[in-house]
Amino acid sequence: MKTLNRRDFLRTSGAAALFAATPGLAYSQVVGGGGSFTDYRALVCVFMFGGNDSYNMLVPNTNPEYAAYATSRQNLALLQADLLPISPASSGTPDYGLHPAMGGIQSLFQNGNAAFVTNVGPLVEPTNKAQYFDRSVILPPQLFSHNDQQDQWTSLRGNVPSKTGWAGRMADLIRDGVAGQQMATNASLFGANLFQSADETVAYVMGPNGPIQYQGFSTTPGDILNEQRLAFGRVVDAQHDTIYERGFAEVQRRAIDAADTVSTAIANAPVINTAFPQSQLGAQLRTVARLIAVRDELQMQRQVFFVATGGFDSHDNQNQNQPGLLGGISEAISAFHAATAELQIADSVTTFTQSDFGRTLTSNGDGTDHAWAGNQLVVGGAVNGGDLYGSYPLLEIGGPEDVGGGRIIPSTSADQYAATLAQWFGIPNVDLDAVAPNLANFAQRDLGFMIV
Amino acid sequence: MIANRTVTLLTSVLLGVAGCGGGGGSSEPPPPPPPPPVTKVEAFQLLNQATFGATESESLSVIAMRQERWIDDQMAKPVSEQLPHMLSLPPPQFMGQLHTDRVDIWFRNSLWGEDQLRQRVAFALSEITVVSQLGALQGRPFAVADYYDMLARNAFGNYRDLIGEVTLHPAMGVYLSMLGNRAPNLALNIRPDENYARELMQLFSIGLVELNIDGTDALDGNNQPVPTYDQEIIEGFAHVFTGWTWRGSPSFGSGRVPTSSQYFPMEHWPAFHDTGEKTLLRGTVLSAGQTGEQDLNDALDNIFDHPNVGPFMAIRLIQRLTTSNPSPGYVRRVAEVFNNNGSGVRGDLGAVVKAILLDPEASPAMAMEIDGKVKEPLLRLTQLFKAYDASSASGRYPLVASYILFGQGPLQSPSVFNFFSPFFAPAGEIRDSSLVAPELEIATEYLNTQYTNYMFFQAFGLNHTNEDLDEDDIFIDFQEEMDVATDIGALIDMVADKLLGGDISDTLRTEIAGMLERIPETDAALRAAETIYFVTTSPEYAYQR
Numbered sequence: 001m002k003t004l005n006r007r008d009f010l011r012t013s014g015a016a017a018l019f020a021a022t023p024g025l026a027y028s029q030v031v032g033g034g035g036s037f038t039d040y041r042a043l044v045c046v047f048m049f050g051g052n053d054s055y056n057m058l059v060p061n062t063n064p065e066y067a068a069y070a071t072s073r074q075n076l077a078l079l080q081a082d083l084l085p086i087s088p089a090s091s092g093t094p095d096y097g098l099h100p101a102m103g104g105i106q107s108l109f110q111n112g113n114a115a116f117v118t119n120v121g122p123l124v125e126p127t128n129k130a131q132y133f134d135r136s137v138i139l140p141p142q143l144f145s146h147n148d149q150q151d152q153w154t155s156l157r158g159n160v161p162s163k164t165g166w167a168g169r170m171a172d173l174i175r176d177g178v179a180g181q182q183m184a185t186n187a188s189l190f191g192a193n194l195f196q197s198a199d200e201t202v203a204y205v206m207g208p209n210g211p212i213q214y215q216g217f218s219t220t221p222g223d224i225l226n227e228q229r230l231a232f233g234r235v236v237d238a239q240h241d242t243i244y245e246r247g248f249a250e251v252q253r254r255a256i257d258a259a260d261t262v263s264t265a266i267a268n269a270p271v272i273n274t275a276f277p278q279s280q281l282g283a284q285l286r287t288v289a290r291l292i293a294v295r296d297e298l299q300m301q302r303q304v305f306f307v308a309t310g311g312f313d314s315h316d317n318q319n320q321n322q323p324g325l326l327g328g329i330s331e332a333i334s335a336f337h338a339a340t341a342e343l344q345i346a347d348s349v350t351t352f353t354q355s356d357f358g359r360t361l362t363s364n365g366d367g368t369d370h371a372w373a374g375n376q377l378v379v380g381g382a383v384n385g386g387d388l389y390g391s392y393p394l395l396e397i398g399g400p401e402d403v404g405g406g407r408i409i410p411s412t413s414a415d416q417y418a419a420t421l422a423q424w425f426g427i428p429n430v431d432l433d434a435v436a437p438n439l440a441n442f443a444q445r446d447l448g449f450m451i452v
Numbered sequence: 453m454i455a456n457r458t459v460t461l462l463t464s465v466l467l468g469v470a471g472c473g474g475g476g477g478s479s480e481p482p483p484p485p486p487p488p489p490v491t492k493v494e495a496f497q498l499l500n501q502a503t504f505g506a507t508e509s510e511s512l513s514v515i516a517m518r519q520e521r522w523i524d525d526q527m528a529k530p531v532s533e534q535l536p537h538m539l540s541l542p543p544p545q546f547m548g549q550l551h552t553d554r555v556d557i558w559f560r561n562s563l564w565g566e567d568q569l570r571q572r573v574a575f576a577l578s579e580i581t582v583v584s585q586l587g588a589l590q591g592r593p594f595a596v597a598d599y600y601d602m603l604a605r606n607a608f609g610n611y612r613d614l615i616g617e618v619t620l621h622p623a624m625g626v627y628l629s630m631l632g633n634r635a636p637n638l639a640l641n642i643r644p645d646e647n648y649a650r651e652l653m654q655l656f657s658i659g660l661v662e663l664n665i666d667g668t669d670a671l672d673g674n675n676q677p678v679p680t681y682d683q684e685i686i687e688g689f690a691h692v693f694t695g696w697t698w699r700g701s702p703s704f705g706s707g708r709v710p711t712s713s714q715y716f717p718m719e720h721w722p723a724f725h726d727t728g729e730k731t732l733l734r735g736t737v738l739s740a741g742q743t744g745e746q747d748l749n750d751a752l753d754n755i756f757d758h759p760n761v762g763p764f765m766a767i768r769l770i771q772r773l774t775t776s777n778p779s780p781g782y783v784r785r786v787a788e789v790f791n792n793n794g795s796g797v798r799g800d801l802g803a804v805v806k807a808i809l810l811d812p813e814a815s816p817a818m819a820m821e822i823d824g825k826v827k828e829p830l831l832r833l834t835q836l837f838k839a840y841d842a843s844s845a846s847g848r849y850p851l852v853a854s855y856i857l858f859g860q861g862p863l864q865s866p867s868v869f870n871f872f873s874p875f876f877a878p879a880g881e882i883r884d885s886s887l888v889a890p891e892l893e894i895a896t897e898y899l900n901t902q903y904t905n906y907m908f909f910q911a912f913g914l915n916h917t918n919e920d921l922d923e924d925d926i927f928i929d930f931q932e933e934m935d936v937a938t939d940i941g942a943l944i945d946m947v948a949d950k951l952l953g954g955d956i957s958d959t960l961r962t963e964i965a966g967m968l969e970r971i972p973e974t975d976a977a978l979r980a981a982e983t984i985y986f987v988t989t990s991p992e993y994a995y996q997r
Contacts, residue, residue: 049867074640142660144683145650147869163883192893197879205896212901215908216985224970231963235990238959241819243885244776244826245991247878247892248900252991255897310866315629315647316588364645365634365705397641404683405643 036177050313051356054374061097072361101327104334112385121373121410122152125441144370154195168198182298190308274339281309281332289339347381361406373410424450496953503568505835532565534597550593552852558862559849574604576772598715599623608802620717632705635726649689658760666780667763688730695725762787826891827996829858840928859894911985933980
């Protein structure tokens, strides 16, 4: 539909004189008070909704291993000749390949700015096939279910109830150290999410292009639109009788408080020359780059951004859709990394992926179903790039790590993955167990993919 | 979430939050007096639960008929459908045009259809048995329209018929990839698609864990929830749902099909059906060699007979219609009606809807702070549209970007998990009390601002005084407000009557009055717009009593 702009409104309402032009809000005075951090660091979570088929993202390129893959995957297997070969530092030979649509990630990997964490997924404790079947270990409940496994990745809750996410818990842990920040540590460009939910701090949710401001509000004293903003605020702040009105009003209050500050800052961001793809994810990551560019104006020291894209639930037409899905990830993340390099902040920004689950190695005809472990991508200047971390399974149906249909048991836990990122973010070792509650069940607290 | 309600109730009473002092606890309750007349506030309450927005004229019907007869009358109305309209249109001018047309006819039926209750329940069902225009159905607008019509036809029918039609509808077949699902080919590592099998059980019928009749989790000896199914059972159902494709398809699962295939049930191709044994729920095993139709009917009966369906559907429908946090007693009363409508019939959705709306908890005499729910943003919009006769010069309502503007649009969910989760609990008092507020998942800073700005443009710009509207611009008519605009009190009363059933808070009234005093009384349109803007963006309007 046609959106009516402010000028149209003034013209048609016949109240132009009354509704005097609203000047842009001067960027509100920064409140002083530094934190305990002396540097800036940002984590950017790229969530692939639906469950990324990541055994077609990172594929074995050596002979018996590729053959096992091809035998398992049949009509969904990529041709070995089409793989984009990568040479992990630990082997020095091109023994793995990427999906042919991921040329950008191939370059980042070879330049040492990207790494993969392999065969990682939610676990409560180390688990093998025999233990899985005799239930002698605690398993994450509701394996293979979308929302439950999204919750596992983002909350690391294991088999206990939890209403907070690991990014939310990180924000709570560091909140005294970042008290001067003008924006919440956690910012989402893809809606409310459990990942950033916390007990003490609240994530700020903006749109893919950043926050939007309220129409018809001014902060110029004497302006009727200033009175309008204040009256609106008093309605929001009134005593409300029900939990629903109070919950709604709290969001309105946060929106009023943050929109002007952040919008003004982002509007004054320097031009970023790096081109981003014309995709939902590209738009979100471009906005994240712009927000990072104004980190000093907003006095930000630690930030966690949540961006996401969907369509990965490839039950159907996987061969047709996968190039666009993985190509979209590759292009958007590559552009984002280039933008952070342009801003000379690449060493302080780490982008990482999460997804519901990996997918079955077997086919349902033209697609795959819900499974468990998968491979995740980490990109940034602080990444010990050009290598794989964790063990890569033998992709064999009925093999030692398959619990049926090509559902592979994780050999590295999502807790270890999160803890490694959290440690780089500045969470002290002693607090990592609060971020990743089942970390103590695993020998390795740091997977080594971040430069510390 | 449910157990806590009692605690909260108690707290409310002790603290006097509900505003009704103690005193109770005396010996004999007096005999019930004859029912007092239905008040306007009560009529508005029912209409906001049971229609796309209360209006003063409809509230007169409720007051005259009382609630139960009004419901009976509504249930007898014929179905307003989308497909006949879609089929009557000339060929589309551009890609996506037909989804705009589908949204247009959704608004026409939802705003002005006589069968308001049926349309509202269809909307609720469309948020439970979800398909969406966004994704694989983008190119199948007739299937999406007909799917909604199917929900409307079954809104007061039997749940068993509903899941039968949902399962075989090509819109669902495409959306959850049962269409084209075939028997395994072990040599090629191909096995049946599990998508529909899983979501049918998790989201449409029984949920993940065993429930008591009152909707609370049934726990095992170790106080742990009991999963309703495992991977083997999902695979059993996945094998059941093999062999179905478009009606009139030239080949199995693909190929060009006539448009009419979009609105006829899927067709069975026996050669693609798995004929082996299938393990289903609660120890049921289908024997090998059954036909696809037999397997399908037995499997849906197996789900329908699961004791979870009553409490599961009770909670889902209560949350869509009346309250986010029903007490266990409310869930039990509705689930018992699901299990037996009084005539020995299981799954009578009409009886279930009636039980939900007429339950004392749907309109409690003493409202508590957890009664009611957040009004869905799309319903806030339709309520305004109905109250202010929203229309466009073309007669169309082409709000196909609804899901972008409001986070919600007709059959425009981002996934089968709906616009928001039934378990969503924002941080703070709601989560701390183990309560939920599903609609708040899409009341983010961003979407609330966007909604507020839409109401700003709607009130100030998209109104009947604007002479520069495009033919598709949807405008509201506030001439009646303009006629009384010199009297600030009368103006606020009028808007409060139309949008809040007259029940406006002192703060909102005071703040609106303060703003109106700043606007010259000669500028009636601005005063009317200002009042409507403030009411439609207030927390109390976003609350459904």
